[in-house]
Structure formats: structure tokens, C-alpha cells
Amino acid sequence: MQKPILAALLLAATTPATAQIIAIKAAHVITDAAQPARGASTIIVENGRITAINDASAPIPAGATIIDQSTRTLLPGxxxxxxxxxxxxxxxxxxxxxxxxxxxxxxxxxxxxxxxxxxxxxxxxxxxxxxxxxxxxxxxxxxxxxxxxxxxxxxxxxxxxxxxxxxxxxxxxxxxxxxxxxxxxxxxxxxxxxxxxxxxxxxxxxxxxxxxxxxxxxxxxxxxxxxxxxxxxxxxxxxxxxxxxxxxxxxxxxxxxxxxxxxxxxxxxxxxxxxxxxxxxxxxxxxxxxxxxxxxxxxxxxxxxxxxxxxxxxxxxxxxxxxxxxxxxxxxxxxxxxxxxxxxxxxxxxxxxxxxxxxxxxxxxxxxxxxxxxxxxGITAETGTLVPGKAADIIAVDGDPLTDATELAKVKWVMARGKVID
The missing domain is CATH 3.20.20.140 (Metal-dependent hydrolases)
Known part of the structure; x- marks a missing residue:
């Protein structure tokens, strides 16, 4: 009786935890402030990191938690x-x-x-x-x-x-x-x-x-x-x-x-x-x-x-x-x-x-x-742009911060290192 229990415990200890996948929908995405914004897109975040930035029409991974910012612009934190x-x-x-x-x-x-x-x-x-x-x-x-x-x-x-x-x-x-x-x-x-x-x-x-x-x-x-x-x-x-x-x-x-x-x-x-x-x-x-x-x-x-x-x-x-x-x-x-x-x-x-x-x-x-x-x-490898592999430091605004600087004082939603700041 004890061996199956022990085996199950060992398996649980060595099996990776199920990844937390988040899909964030946006009307526009500024991946790099020096470049033009993308159109409607979905950012996929897994365990605190960006794994993909897809067109809005692309399928969302099964089991993902969806965050709807589809009327807003997403940009780097x-x-x-x-x-x-x-x-x-x-x-x-x-x-x-x-x-x-x-x-x-x-x-x-x-x-x-x-x-x-x-x-x-x-x-x-x-x-x-x-x-x-x-x-x-x-x-x-x-x-x-x-x-x-x-x-x-x-x-x-x-x-x-x-x-x-x-x-x-x-x-x-x-x-x-x-x-x-x-x-x-x-x-x-x-x-x-x-x-x-x-x-x-x-x-x-x-x-x-x-x-x-x-x-x-x-x-x-x-x-x-x-x-x-x-x-x-x-x-x-x-x-x-x-x-x-x-x-x-x-x-x-x-x-x-x-x-x-x-x-x-x-x-x-x-x-x-x-x-x-x-x-x-x-x-x-x-x-x-x-x-x-x-x-x-x-x-x-x-x-x-x-x-x-x-x-x-x-x-x-x-x-x-x-x-x-x-x-x-x-x-x-x-x-x-x-x-x-x-x-x-x-x-x-x-x-x-x-x-x-x-x-x-x-x-x-x-x-x-x-x-x-x-x-x-000295942290360009970690953050500063929205690129797969980087930390999910992402914010949302209603307007266009590339043409209106006051948008940076009106941030509507924040994710820091994959965690939503309520």
C-alpha cells in the first residue's frame, strides 16, 4: 500500500506544474515605441513571460485565461x-x-x-x-x-x-x-x-x-x-x-x-x-x-x-x-x-x-x-519592448501614446512580470 503512495508523491514532486497561460486581447499593440503599432492582436503570456504576439484572428491556446483589453492599446510597461x-x-x-x-x-x-x-x-x-x-x-x-x-x-x-x-x-x-x-x-x-x-x-x-x-x-x-x-x-x-x-x-x-x-x-x-x-x-x-x-x-x-x-x-x-x-x-x-x-x-x-x-x-x-x-x-534583455521571451511588463491605455503624451498619465490596466496590478 505504501509503495504506490510513495511513487505518486515522487511523481508529483518531479512533474512540472501546469503552466499558467494568459491571453490578452488588444485593439492595437505597440511592441517597440520606435516602431509603428500593430493592429488588433492577442499577447500570450505563460508563467510571467511573453510567448507570442498573434493577430487577433489566431486561435487562443486551450485553457488560457482571457483578459479583454480589445478596445485599448497595449504597450511596454x-x-x-x-x-x-x-x-x-x-x-x-x-x-x-x-x-x-x-x-x-x-x-x-x-x-x-x-x-x-x-x-x-x-x-x-x-x-x-x-x-x-x-x-x-x-x-x-x-x-x-x-x-x-x-x-x-x-x-x-x-x-x-x-x-x-x-x-x-x-x-x-x-x-x-x-x-x-x-x-x-x-x-x-x-x-x-x-x-x-x-x-x-x-x-x-x-x-x-x-x-x-x-x-x-x-x-x-x-x-x-x-x-x-x-x-x-x-x-x-x-x-x-x-x-x-x-x-x-x-x-x-x-x-x-x-x-x-x-x-x-x-x-x-x-x-x-x-x-x-x-x-x-x-x-x-x-x-x-x-x-x-x-x-x-x-x-x-x-x-x-x-x-x-x-x-x-x-x-x-x-x-x-x-x-x-x-x-x-x-x-x-x-x-x-x-x-x-x-x-x-x-x-x-x-x-x-x-x-x-x-x-x-x-x-x-x-x-x-x-x-x-x-x-x-542595462535590462534590455528582460524588458523595454514586447517581444517573446521577455517579461510580461504590459500596460493598456485608451488613446495613442505615440501621438499624445498625456496618455502616459492615464494608464487603465497594468501587468508587471506577468501579474496584474489591481
């Missing part, structure tokens, strides 16, 4: 290359002195779901306290919570007293809140990169210049030296990691591009020389225009300190100018928003900002949010 999931706007700067890491993880998980529901199936988290973003990333990867694919940097590397370092408190409080993310000199900066890699960073974030929302009021110029940034870039690349540089001032942007940094974040005051360096070094640009929406919405309302308000006004005076010039010059653009400076879930509104202020076409914006961002993030 969007990507936001610059988020801060564990933070929210409107919190005073001293909140970092009282908020626990555990609470930040909870905030991050909630914001990750909002972001995914908005159509963003991949994000890059560029700056979070301690191990918080790694915890959010890992919990989603393990299937414990719904959310996007996350590439996280952990705390940004900073110079002592610069943007990204703790400031605005008594010296002993600054010291108590410090995260060990500052460095001076090429050797120590290289060591900080190795430590970030050891902690599990997917990307290295540095603050190459001053910042708008930090309490230091010494302008937005270059912070790290050329030798420090070169050491950071070379060390990171040796570990298979890319480097993203928060950079506002023109000379800091130029130096970061020249020194091997992979992407410029914000780039507000980029001039002709800075843009020339970006073109020459094939440096990506992530414009984050939604950050300007966030700070503009809050200017003059007592949310920012006088030190920060002064920098906000300087930044708003040049809204989108750098993006327009960079686009004309042929700089590679990746979509990114700086969420947490504005409310999470509004990520898709960046698209209209890029058209209005950066003079980009809706198609170019969509490329920047799909295949372009995937190239920057």
Missing part, C-alpha cells in the same frame, strides 16, 4: 529611472531625525504599489536611508507585495557637508544621523562604492553638485573633484554597476560626463559645454521635470526653509531649457521623475512636461520611458 520610494513630499527636513527605517519600508511598499498601478513596471530608486529600498525591492521580488521591478542604490554618496550629507542640525545630531555615505579623496570614494556593492546596491548614486532641497546653501556647483568621480566610475564599472549623478550646475555636469559617470540626473543648468561633454561621452540624461512641478506647487507656502526657497526660484527660472538643448544636440534621454518631491503615482505626468518644456515628440518620450530607459538600466 513604463520605467522611471529616478524615484525615491521610501519618501513623501511635504515632510519637514527634520523628519529624518524621527522617522524609523521600519516606517520608511512601509511607506516604500505603499508607494511602490501606487507607482506600479500608474503603469510603471520598473523603477530605479536613487537615494534612500540605510537598507530601506533594498528591503522594499526584495519583498516585491519575493512576491510578498505588489510592485514594480526595482533597481536600488541605497544612500547617495556625498562630500562631507554637501547635498546628500546630513545637515541642518547641531553637530552631534548630524553625526548621529550620518549614514557613512560621505567620502573624501579617490581611495575613500572607491571604498564607499565597494561598500555599497557589498550591501546589495544595483546602481551607485552620487551627488556631483549641490542640491535644491538640502539645507546647505552654498549653491549648486561641482562637489566631487574630477579624481574622486573618476575613481567612483571606474570602481563601479569594475563591479558591473552604473553610476547616476545628481547634478545641477554646468561645470559639475561637464565634469561628471567627462569622468565616466553614466547618467546625469536633473541637469538643470547644463550649458553648451556640458551638453557637448554629454554627447562626446554618450552620457544619458534623466531630466526629472516633475520635480520642478513638485517644488513649484509648494513654493511660498511655508514648506521650504528660506535657504531652500532661494534655490527653488533659481531652478524654476530655467525649467526644461537643458532638456530642449540636450535633445537638439542628440543626448540620449531616459525618463525619470524624482518622485517623492511630488506625490507618488503621478509619474506619468512627466511625459507632458517633456513635450511642453523639452520640445520632445510623444514618440521620443515613449522611447525614453521604455526601450531607452531599459538601455540605461
Amino acid at each position: 513604463l520605467m522611471d529611472a529616478h524615484t525615491h520610494l521610501t519618501g513623501d513630499p511635504d515632510k519637514p527636513f527634520w523628519n529624518e531625525a524621527i522617522e524609523t527605517s521600519e516606517h520608511q519600508v512601509a511607506v516604500g511598499l505603499a508607494n511602490a504599489r501606487k507607482t506600479a498601478r500608474a503603469g510603471f513596471t520598473t523603477v530605479r530608486d536613487l537615494g534612500s536611508a540605510n537598507l530601506t529600498a533594498f528591503a522594499v525591492r526584495d519583498a516585491i521580488n519575493e512576491g510578498l507585495f505588489a510592485g514594480p521591478r526595482i533597481l536600488a542604490s541605497g544612500p547617495a554618496l556625498s562630500i562631507i557637508g554637501g547635498h546628500g550629507d546630513v545637515s541642518g542640525y547641531r553637530p552631534e545630531v548630524n553625526a548621529a544621523l550620518a549614514q557613512g555615505n560621505t567620502c573624501t579623496g579617490p581611495d575613500q570614494c572607491a571604498a564607499r562604492v565597494r561598500e555599497a556593492s557589498q550591501r546589495g546596491a544595483d546602481v551607485i548614486k552620487i551627488t556631483a553638485t549641490g542640491g535644491v532641497l538640502s539645507q546647505q546653501g552654498r549653491g549648486l556647483g561641482q562637489h566631487f573633484t574630477d579624481s574622486e568621480m573618476t575613481a567612483i566610475a571606474q570602481t563601479a564599472h569594475g563591479l558591473g554597476l552604473k553610476v547616476a549623478a545628481h547634478a545641477h550646475g554646468a561645470r559639475g555636469i561637464e565634469a561628471a560626463a567627462r569622468d565616466g559617470i553614466d547618467s546625469i540626473e536633473h541637469g538643470t543648468f547644463a550649458d553648451a559645454a556640458a551638453i557637448k561633454a554629454m554627447v562626446a561621452n554618450r552620457t544619458w540624461y534623466v531630466p526629472t521635470l516633475m520635480a520642478l512641478v513638485g517644488i513649484d506647487d509648494r513654493l511660498g507656502k511655508g514648506i521650504f526653509t528660506p535657504t531652500v526657497e532661494k534655490k527653488v526660484r533659481e531652478t524654476l527660472a530655467l525649467r526644461g531649457k537643458a532638456l530642449e538643448a540636450a535633445t537638439k544636440a542628440g543626448v540620449r534621454i531616459a525618463y525619470g521623475t524624482d518622485s517623492a518631491v511630488y506625490e507618488h503615482g503621478r509619474n506619468g505626468e512627466e511625459a507632458a512636461q517633456m513635450v511642453k518644456y523639452g520640445k520632445m515628440t510623444p514618440r521620443a518620450v515613449l522611447v525614453s520611458a521604455t526601450s531607452g530607459a531599459a538601455e540605461l538600466l
